[in-house]
Amino acid sequence: MNISKEQFKDDYQKAFTNMYASTLEGGSSTQQYTALGTLLRSYVAEYWRDERERYIKEGQKQVFYFSIEFLPGKFLENNANNMDILDIVEEGCKELGLDFDEITAAEAEPAIGNGGLGRLASCYMDAGASLGYPLHGNGIRYRHGLFRQKIVDGYQAELPDNWLRHRNAWEVRDHKSSVLVRFGGNVYLDGFHPVYEDTDDVVAVAYDIPMIGYHLSTVNTMRLWSAEVPPEEEEEGLASKEKYEAVDEITEFLYPDDSSYEGKLLRLKQEYFFVSAGIQTIMKSFKRYQISPKDLSEKIAIHINDTHPALAIPELMRILLDEEKLTWDQAWEITINTCAYTNHTVLREAMETWRCDMVKKLIPRIYMIIEEIDRRYVEQNKPIYGDELVQSTRPIQDDYLHMAHLAIIGSHSVNGVAGLHSKILSEDVLRDFSEMTPHKFNNKTNGISQRRYLHVANPELRELISECIGEDWLTNPASMKVLLAYQNDQSVLSKLADIKHQNKEKLAQYIKENNGIEVNTDAIFDVLIKRLHAYKRQHLQLLHIIHLYFYLKDNPQADFQPRVFIFGAKAAPSYVFAKDVIKVINEVAETINNDPDCKDKLQVVFIENYGAALAELIIPAAEISEQISLAGKEASGTGNMKMMLNGALTMGTLDGANVEINSFVGDENMFVFGLRKEEVDRYNERASYNSKDLYKSDAKIKRVVDSLVDGTFPRIQIEGQTIYDHLITHNDEYYALKDFHSFVEAQEKAAKLYKNKDEWNKKSLINIANSGPFSADYAVQRYASEIWIAQPKAMRTDKSIVTSHDEPM
Ligand SMILES: *Cc1c(COP(=O)(O)O)cnc(C)c1O
DSSP states (O other): OOOOHHHHHHHHHHHHHHHHSSOGGGSOHHHHHHHHHHHHHHHHHHHHHHHHHHHHHTTOOEEEEEOSOOOOOOOHHHHHHHTTOHHHHHHHHHHTTOOHHHHHHTSOOOOOSOSHHHHHHHHHHHHHHHHTOOEEEEEEOOSBOSOEEEEETTEEEEEOOOTTSSOOTTOEEEEEEEEEEEESSEEEEETTEEEEESOEEEEEEEEEEEEEOGGGOOEEEEEEEEEEOOHHHHHTTOOOHHHHHHHHHHTTBOOSOSSOOOOOHHHHHHHHHHHHHHHHHHHHHHGGGOSOGGGHHHHEEEEEESSTTTTHHHHHHHIIIIISOOOHHHHHHHHHHHEEEEOOOOOGGGSOEEEHHHHHHHOHHHHHHHHHHHHHHHHHHHHHHOHHHHHHHOSEETTEEEHHHHHHHTOSEEEESSHHHHHHIIIIITHHHHHHOGGGEEEOOOOBOHIIIIIITOHHHHHHHHHHHOSHHHHOGGGGGGGGGGTTOHHHHHHHHHHHHHHHHHHHHHHHHHHOOOOOTTSEEEEEESOOOGGGTHHHHHHHHHHHHHHHHHOTTSOOOOEEEEEEOOOOTTOHHHHHHHHHHHHHHHHHHTOGGGTTTEEEEEOSSOOHHHHHHHGGGOSEEEEOOOTTSOSOOSHHHHHHHTTOEEEEOSOTTHHHHHHHHOGGGSEEOSOOHHHHHHHHHHTOOOHHHHHHHOHHHHHHHHTTTSSSSTTOHHHHHHHHIIIIITOOTTOHHHHHHHHHHHHHHHHHHHHSHHHHHHHHHHHHHTOGGGBHHHHHHHHIIIIIOOOOOOOOGGGOOOOOOOOOO
């Protein structure tokens, strides 16, 4: 948008005074932030309204992305960047005598997602708007997001997150869009008409946040629902204290676990709550198109992000049957054509199931519909596919509802999120389904926002790239490949190294302030940031660090490539192994950081409270990107893409999207190690891996593992034993010991390469140049053209985003 700096400064002062009846300079940074955010939102408000109306007027197909998590990160800078006024805002604030960094620091991060799943949803929101697609989010406005992590005596402590303490400048409460969601009670059919008795009603109130596209291509909506007591019950004094508490609870907390789910009634309530509110609203707005419900799938696409929103399928059926009075066959065909599902995991424990009696009690009408879906599924498919296939794929089995089965059966598309993952789905985890309906299965490799993770997080690198290759790459990331022409240009490589060094200095400053550790910024910054989970194998890096520690103790005079190991990870509060790994990392760090033999050579830092905001500080400073999950376990990963985009070299197994990274840059520009997926399968099939034998016969491994329990590191009696037991007593489920030597060798290779700075920088540039295809823009284009069949609006030609079919894999 076009606005002068003077105009902005004037607007900002007025906005502040309107809001707080005082002067800008005297405000707290939180007030300064809130007024600034509110002002920027007001700049796009009319355009936002116009775009909403245009979508309806032009009858454009709308896509609704249902996700129980979003992880938007801070809005201010990213939105200002997308509005093309980041410079004006930043300079304007300075001229007004304000500290822009303090203002951005005052923004509370909406931690309404756990990690990768939610962050992916938010990257897609950004890409959708930037490309001019009518892509809208549908989720939950948790009053408390993911816990804040504090490290106390080396342990993770969980503190409540209160991101809404001060008002959220970006949201608009739209009570006129409220809808009623029914729970419990009895339902019986009067003919075909359901009659409800004694239901427990809840109102879903909409809070809308604008999703502002790059160069203001369009403004879409992320709609988050909040539960409230129905106003009628309140006014008539019918709502008890218990009712208020029960309603409040629904949107109070985000479940702090992103890979396995406790069978909690509240979780199921949350799922139906936001799904029902979203589907009802879609059907209401669909009426404005004035066409028959039979044509729903021409105007609407519903995306089910992981299984949590799978109740969208029976909920849509409910409305088509009970309210639109369609026949079952008509309703079912429409539902399938409208819905699509993305699978995000192959971990058994993360496959969502619910006890049928619970579903029946909580949402009786929906359960009736699910039973009918199940009954007809068996009846229709048994004659064609035989009993065995049908029994293994039906949604209801042994009194449990299998959400993935429901999602697959009720969708026209099922996708995995990286080449290897999609292959595992169709050949293994979901093989029976893919035998029956192969046409549904497809791959959509994940993508990331290059605007957030490069343009905004690393502006110096953005400048350098534009200096070299012009600005086309900003809207056409695949053309970053042109950078390859500079891989031997010493001046560019040295600028690249300077930028990395500055970013390391910035992170070092943060570490000094927050951890009290002065890290050596000439050392390799080796970064492992992601949720803590056994399959992601933070403990393998821990073993590697202990190995290096012993090496330094044995060879204090050795020529050693200095390294700073940086961790960031939250553990689910009930996940004992993960929490114990955090404790051991911190105690090992304490010993190493205080050992004179390690000084400036080996340092270990655990940065507390890793989340979307810290990611933007850490990623630009990363030199090695650790992606060390056991092959076959990580669906895709996106942290790997973000760090590649910022010039880190990947240390990785051939897992998830590491496989695609490898196919782009080749073995010579990353460090590949560890078992391949097929090898893991073979060991599993034959049950031929015995970690105890390996431990007993390998002195190096034995020494490292023993250090967890022999007092080498104080204060880890219990936690060290947990990891020891996992590795030895329970046979090392994720093959960390099996991959140990291969990992150590790859790490030695990295250390050696780093001594040749020119070579390192060249490889760094090659990684950046090849990261374009991982832009979320391309991922969203592929979803739109192959799954949603949705069109972008005609874009202004001067700044349009060029499409690329440079598909990973
Ligand atoms: C990108 C991101 C993730 C996902 O990281 P993976 O390495 O893919 O597991 C998790 N949390 C945050 C805050 C992120 O930005």
